[in-house]
Amino acid sequence: MRKKIISLADDIARKLKILAEEKEDVRQKLAVTAEALRLKAKQLVVTAKEKEDVRQKLAVTAEALRLKAKQLAVTAKEKEDVRQKLEVTAKEKEDVRQKLEVTAKEKEDVRRKLAVTAEALRLKAKQLAVSRETLEEKVLERTKDIAEARAKEEAILASIGDGLAVVDKEGKIMYVNQSFEQMLGLKVKEVIGRSMVEVVPREDQNGAEVQFEERILTQVLSGKKFVADLTNPFYYIRKDKSRFPVSSIVTPVVLGGKIVGAVETFRDITKEKDIDKAKSEFVSLASHQLRTPLSSVNWYAEMLLAGDVGKVTPEQKKYLEEVYRGNQRMVGLVNALLDVSRIELGTFLVEPEPTDIVKLAQVEIGEQKLQIGAKQIQFSSSFEKNIPLILADPKLLHMAVQNLLTNAVKYTPEGGKVRLTIALSDVHVLIKVSDTGYGIPKNQHDKIFTKLFRADNVREKDTEGTGLGLYIVKSIIEHSGGKIWFSSPGKTPLGGESQENPGTAFHVTLPIN
Amino acid sequence: MKTQKTILVVEDEKSLRNAIADVLRLKKFLPLEAKNGREGVELALKKHPDLILLDLIMPEMDGMAALKKIREDGWGATVPVIILTNLSATNEKLAGDMAAHKLVHYLIKSDWKIHDVIKKVEKILEAETINSL
Numbered sequence: 091m092r093k094k095i096i097s098l099a100d101d102i103a104r105k106l107k108i109l110a111e112e113k114e115d116v117r118q119k120l121a122v123t124a125e126a127l128r129l130k131a132k133q134l135v136v137t138a139k140e141k142e143d144v145r146q147k148l149a150v151t152a153e154a155l156r157l158k159a160k161q162l163a164v165t166a167k168e169k170e171d172v173r174q175k176l177e178v179t180a181k182e183k184e185d186v187r188q189k190l191e192v193t194a195k196e197k198e199d200v201r202r203k204l205a206v207t208a209e210a211l212r213l214k215a216k217q218l219a220v221s222r223e224t225l226e227e228k229v230l231e232r233t234k235d236i237a238e239a240r241a242k243e244e245a246i247l248a249s250i251g252d253g254l255a256v257v258d259k260e261g262k263i264m265y266v267n268q269s270f271e272q273m274l275g276l277k278v279k280e281v282i283g284r285s286m287v288e289v290v291p292r293e294d295q296n297g298a299e300v301q302f303e304e305r306i307l308t309q310v311l312s313g314k315k316f317v318a319d320l321t322n323p324f325y326y327i328r329k330d331k332s333r334f335p336v337s338s339i340v341t342p343v344v345l346g347g348k349i350v351g352a353v354e355t356f357r358d359i360t361k362e363k364d365i366d367k368a369k370s371e372f373v374s375l376a377s378h379q380l381r382t383p384l385s386s387v388n389w390y391a392e393m394l395l396a397g398d399v400g401k402v403t404p405e406q407k408k409y410l411e412e413v414y415r416g417n418q419r420m421v422g423l424v425n426a427l428l429d430v431s432r433i434e435l436g437t438f439l440v441e442p443e444p445t446d447i448v449k450l451a452q453v454e455i456g457e458q459k460l461q462i463g464a465k466q467i468q469f470s471s472s473f474e475k476n477i478p479l480i481l482a483d484p485k486l487l488h489m490a491v492q493n494l495l496t497n498a499v500k501y502t503p504e505g506g507k508v509r510l511t512i513a514l515s516d517v518h519v520l521i522k523v524s525d526t527g528y529g530i531p532k533n534q535h536d537k538i539f540t541k542l543f544r545a546d547n548v549r550e551k552d553t554e555g556t557g558l559g560l561y562i563v564k565s566i567i568e569h570s571g572g573k574i575w576f577s578s579p580g581k582t583p584l585g586g587e588s589q590e591n592p593g594t595a596f597h598v599t600l601p602i603n
Numbered sequence: 604m605k606t607q608k609t610i611l612v613v614e615d616e617k618s619l620r621n622a623i624a625d626v627l628r629l630k631k632f633l634p635l636e637a638k639n640g641r642e643g644v645e646l647a648l649k650k651h652p653d654l655i656l657l658d659l660i661m662p663e664m665d666g667m668a669a670l671k672k673i674r675e676d677g678w679g680a681t682v683p684v685i686i687l688t689n690l691s692a693t694n695e696k697l698a699g700d701m702a703a704h705k706l707v708h709y710l711i712k713s714d715w716k717i718h719d720v721i722k723k724v725e726k727i728l729e730a731e732t733i734n735s736l
Contacts, residue, residue, distance in 0.1 A: 377689060377690060378660050378688075378689045378690055381689035381711075381712060381713040382616050382619065382689055382712070384713045385619055385689065385712040385713045386616070386618045386619055386622065388713065388716070388717070389619065389622040389623075389626075389716075389717040390618075390622060392716050392717050392718060393622065393625065393626060393717060396718060398625070398626065398629055399625075421713045421714070424713070425713075425714070
């Protein structure tokens with residue numbers, strides 16, 4: 091126990107000692123701190139003093155600064171002025187600069203364009219150089235061609251089969267070809283410069299010389315229009331005074347709207363005249379030769395039918411009638427062919443006399459009565475009062491009216507209508523034959539007056555017909571100074587405009603005088 | 604009535620000549636036949652027929668020449684003549700000739716029925732008879 095107490099006392103002693111030590115530490119530390127605080131205070135005093143110094147100095151500095159600021163404000167204003175002035179100047183400068191820029195750009199453009207143009211010009215120059223060369227070559231070539239062509243043309247002119255003469259505006263011969271020389275027996279050197287009318291006399295059919303003023307050449311040179319009359323040939327007189335029938339054409343040579351000369355071509359038509367004569371002779375021969383056997387058949391058939399050589403049985407009669415009808419058709423065809431030949435040869439003997447067209451039409455209607463009745467056709471007619479006599483060949487008019495009426499009756503189906511009217515209009519007599527018949531196909535309208543033409547629709551329906559009737563009618567009407575035309579569908583009050591049978595109306599005008 | 608009338612037929616075509624002669628006989632005429640213009644003139648001047656039917660185009664002597672000869676004769680100047688032909692009277696020469704020879708009739712054979720030709724003959728002769736009374 092004691093020990094323990096001792097140890098404890100020791101411990102406490104030790105702890106007291108430690109505490110004392112710790113106290114000493116703190117006291118020492120506090121002493122240090124106090125010293126530090128004293129020092130600090132001293133320093134603070136110094137610092138305050140320094141601070142005051144600084145404050146004073148600062149005050150001085152502030153004043154200086156204020157002054158400076160004032161000065162600076164003045165300076166700034168001046169500076170601003172300068173700046174503004176400078177700014178204006180700058181703007182002006184900018185403007186100038188911009189303008190300069192634009193000008194520069196324009197200059198550049200111009201320069202560029204000039205450059206392009208220059209290039210183009212250079213190219214063009216090159217091309218021109220090339221073209222010039224080609225042109226020169228071509229000119230040479232063409233000159234050669236022209237010379238050749240000219241030689242050829244001259245050769246052609248010289249060797250034209252027709253006689254050719256070129257005259258100046260006075261009718262003096264400038265050029266003649268080989269045929270001219272041969273046909274007239276004249277040499278080029280004999281005729282050049284001489285008057286064509288004098289060198290080559292012209293005669294009519296009766297041998298009367300055609301006077302200077304009447305010559306076609308004279309008329310053409312004086313600018314007159316003339317119509318060639320080919321029906322009456324003229325004759326040219328050769329150097330040896332022999333003559334030949336000639337067909338000539340004269341055309342003016344017009345330069346700048348003025349007649350400067352004329353070209354005459356002429357042809358010896360001796361052969362054509364011979365052919366014409368042969369044709370006439372053939373027609374006359376044919377009329378005689380063809381009609382003779384036809385007459386023979388006609389007459390013997392008639393005699394048999396009339397019982398001149400004994401009674402014929404009904405069957406025999408029927409057959410004989412067929413023979414007779416066939417022969418009659420042949421006679422009709424020959425007659426129509428003869429009429430056509432006469433029209434074409436101009437040998438139709440036209441004997442105009444004052445003719446009563448109404449009376450003539452009534453006779454025709456009478457002749458058609460049988461056919462009209464057989465087909466039960468409703469026929470009507472109307473004639474205007476006081477139709478004057480017209481100057482025409484009654485035989486030919488008869489033929490024309492007969493043809494139109496026969497056609498109307500022939501090409502109208504049974505029970506149809508046919509109408510004939512004659513009316514007056516100023517200086518014309520108007521004849522109209524209309525029907526409710528088969529009509530004329532539209533696509534064949536232009537051919538209907540053509541020789542030997544028959545429209546398809548009537549060819550199918552009626553095998554008889556020569557295709558000469560309307561051709562003859564038209565020739566007759568035109569010979570008589572009239573006109574003929576038709577409409578199909580026939581626009582008539584006959585009511586014949588159905589699709590199947592559109593009808594036809596033929597109109598004829600004939601001059602009263 | 605006077606005795607049978609004599610008709611001279613001048614026609615080169617035998618078949619036609621026979622046909623006319625046959626019908627004339629049938630109609631109680633006395634036909635005389637000539638086959639060309641020359642024979643026609645001879646027969647006409649010898650037999651003095653009452654009427655002449657005359658073709659135009661014939662060998663040896665044509666109808667117009669024959670007619671001219673007949674008309675030159677005293678008897679022949681007035682004898683009725685019918686030109687019976689197939690030649691159309693459309694050329695001027697023919698028309699002129701006919702006027703000069705006082706032709707009364709001109710018939711186209713192929714357009715005329717034979718019995719109509721004979722009727723024409725009868726009619727002309729009738730007129731002649733009346734005229735001569």
